[in-house]
Amino acid sequence: METIDHYSSQCTSVTTFLVQLRHVYGLTFIEPNIQNDMDKVVTCLAPVNIAAIKYWGKRDERLILPLNDSVSLTLDCDQMHSQTSVIAGPFIKEDGIWLNGQIMPIETNERLQKCFNLIRQLIVKRKGENCPEAKWKIRVCSENNFPTAAGLASSAAGYACLVYTLANAFDLLNEDLSSIARQGSGSACRSIYGGFVHWKAGIDDLGSDSIAVQIADDTHWPEMRIIILVVNDSQKKTSSTVGMQKSVETSELLKYRIQKCVPERTTQIIQAIKDKNFEQFAEITMKDSNQFHAVCLDTYPPCVYLNQVSHEIISFVHDYNEATGQIKVSYTFDAGPNAFLFILQNDLSSFMSELIKVFPTDQPISSYIRGIVSTQSDMLKKPGFEPKDKNLLKYIIVTKLGSGPRYSDNHLLNNNGTLKSK
Amino acid sequence: METIDHYSSQCTSVTTFLVQLRHVYGLTFIEPNIQNDMDKVVTCLAPVNIAAIKYWGKRDERLILPLNDSVSLTLDCDQMHSQTSVIAGPFIKEDGIWLNGQIMPIETNERLQKCFNLIRQLIVKRKGENCPEAKWKIRVCSENNFPTAAGLASSAAGYACLVYTLANAFDLLNEDLSSIARQGSGSACRSIYGGFVHWKAGIDDLGSDSIAVQIADDTHWPEMRIIILVVNDSQKKTSSTVGMQKSVETSELLKYRIQKCVPERTTQIIQAIKDKNFEQFAEITMKDSNQFHAVCLDTYPPCVYLNQVSHEIISFVHDYNEATGQIKVSYTFDAGPNAFLFILQNDLSSFMSELIKVFPTDQPISSYIRGIVSTQSDMLKKPGFEPKDKNLLKYIIVTKLGSGPRYSDNHLLNNNGTLKSK
Known part of the structure; x- marks a missing residue:
């Protein structure tokens, strides 16, 4: 908790617009400068959420589909957040994640791998099978500003942050990110939205209707x-x-x-x-x-x-x-x-x-x-x-209450994929 | 727990027979010596029982009728028991119970009073309205050989012992004592029997079918x-x-x-x-x-x-x-x-x-x-x-496992109703 107030940059609507514009420009029109653009690290913060109606029990272990609806409150990123930096490009040789100062292959973690695959499927769906980004390897560094061991819903914030940051990097923010985050860690789907969130259990075997929706944003009940x-x-x-x-x-x-x-x-x-x-x-x-x-x-x-x-x-x-x-x-x-x-x-x-x-x-x-x-x-x-x-x-x-994940310019990685020294 | 092994007298079948014979003789034939006979203190021990299927919730608060069946094991009186002495007769001026060295009127405790009333109703039913015993006042002394405060089901043993001792004193051992004990403290009905006991919740509004029955006695599974x-x-x-x-x-x-x-x-x-x-x-x-x-x-x-x-x-x-x-x-x-x-x-x-x-x-x-x-x-x-x-x-x-309540000749009261000095 020593670093609790390290990250206080606010995601203003102008910043968001510029970030999205950059990615739209860089990814949608497959132009020569795309590679240079994606060579820049993208970093986001995602919040912890606390369930008021609890999620307990899965109807599908692999797809992480819950047996019951849950309702949560998304907390402000100012006090507690996960932070994730992503860099992708042809110069990265292998998917990897920095953990405790060491780069680890993604294959060591099934859930991480699933999130990577789902993001790549979305890239192909949006931009076609032959788009270069679908083949780029990705490097990730992620950390929490609160102790992981403290049992403070760190995996929810962590997977929400990973998915949101990847979506930001690959211009997929308009997609349903909650169902991808859900497959990393069930309750992560709720950290994709701010305010009050309802994760509907759904009944579809493939989970198409097991999604998080916002009940009200953080300005609804500011007290x-x-x-x-x-x-x-x-x-x-x-x-x-x-x-x-x-x-x-x-x-x-x-x-x-x-x-x-x-x-x-x-x-x-x-x-x-x-x-x-x-x-x-x-x-x-x-x-x-x-x-x-x-x-x-x-x-x-x-x-x-x-x-x-x-x-x-x-x-x-x-x-x-x-x-x-x-x-x-x-x-x-x-x-x-x-x-x-x-x-x-x-x-x-x-x-x-x-x-x-x-x-x-x-x-x-x-x-x-x-x-x-x-x-x-x-x-x-x-x-x-x-x-x-x-x-x-x-x-x-x-x-x-907080407004959900947001962009940050405080990067954990250098543009070449190495760990930034603190 | 200092007195845990004070009472080790076994209730042999011969003793039981003699005790019952004495009461049958004393009470059923309303003879001159009945009064003298009842002037003698009757003392019994009753065991603790432990539920394996728990009783939790009443369908009738007044009659103490449970919402669900329960199943219990009756423990041996040798290690833990309630002990109750009873004396009744025309020379007792008021129903009373000795508590911590002081005699207290029964009216102070609704459940005790209910047990007294139910026993008197049974006496009238068996012996007619004009039998003298129905009008006799009763003096009771009761104690546990284990700490009441320890949460070791003391009220179950206590009420079972009171009812069993009164029934012994008034020759009512062939009646259904479990439904009287139940109205003192619900789970007391199970301490009326030894071995394994099933307390049926019943469905009758008046509780006629909410009774304890023995599943098997203590010799069934002696290990x-x-x-x-x-x-x-x-x-x-x-x-x-x-x-x-x-x-x-x-x-x-x-x-x-x-x-x-x-x-x-x-x-x-x-x-x-x-x-x-x-x-x-x-x-x-x-x-x-x-x-x-x-x-x-x-x-x-x-x-x-x-x-x-x-x-x-x-x-x-x-x-x-x-x-x-x-x-x-x-x-x-x-x-x-x-x-x-x-x-x-x-x-x-x-x-x-x-x-x-x-x-x-x-x-x-x-x-x-x-x-x-x-x-x-x-x-x-x-x-x-x-x-x-x-x-x-x-x-x-x-x-x-134990065999249920039993007679004891180690009395807590003198024949005149005063507390025996230890």
């Missing part, structure tokens, strides 16, 4: 804030890929969740988002998080992602809401112990001052709380809650 | 052992009465569990018990425990009864079974963090030696492990598991 509580944890974990496979195989309750609960909740939460009805949105979010973890526990052997600190956060949120007489804040947990809290801007500072009293730290407040909130004062008049042990949380990130 | 791991815990808890009310009101998944999962599992586990198929029995037990806790987590706000140590026990059991290539041991958890493990006698010593390595203690082994197992030796040849932190468990009780 929405997201607080991420990164929990200190050492528990061994089942990966979400393996966990959801096991749930599909063994959990009886998952069937009912998919058939009955999720369809009802999806309709309700989309309405709550459209109506900006926070209490309704918050309650469904908490219930769906709990039900997802219930299904994990109903899996055999059980998958346990929440730890004692997660449960203390859950209790604190319910106690806080009860004390205020309203649902002011809600929680959701992915396949890990970290909490994602939703709250409106007006309630943020009161809640934060209570939060840091209940979950105290030995750190200076400036490193404990990161993102868009400043240190809070003594706003809360009512009697506070009992403080828990110190340092249960690693740190807290406060962020807001 | 069955139960290991109770009492966990160190300070978490605040939702009582099971409140928890199941909330689940019925808010958990979507509970509906499916009741309609679909429990009926299938009940049939399967009864067959597994009849066939003495341990692996089948063990797998269903683990799955049903996990599903019950999944439903608790799906409750809003969620009820969390398992803690980190509970989850470590769950992981250890699965790891152990995987290492041995067979399901050698299974777990179940009630509305608390303590584990109840099932294992066959032949596998007990190997497992115990591994268990105490993985959950080490600072206590002498003789106080750490209680019940019917002696300290184990170096039986396990295969590489062991990593030991966890010390003192995660308070103590371990090893026990077996």
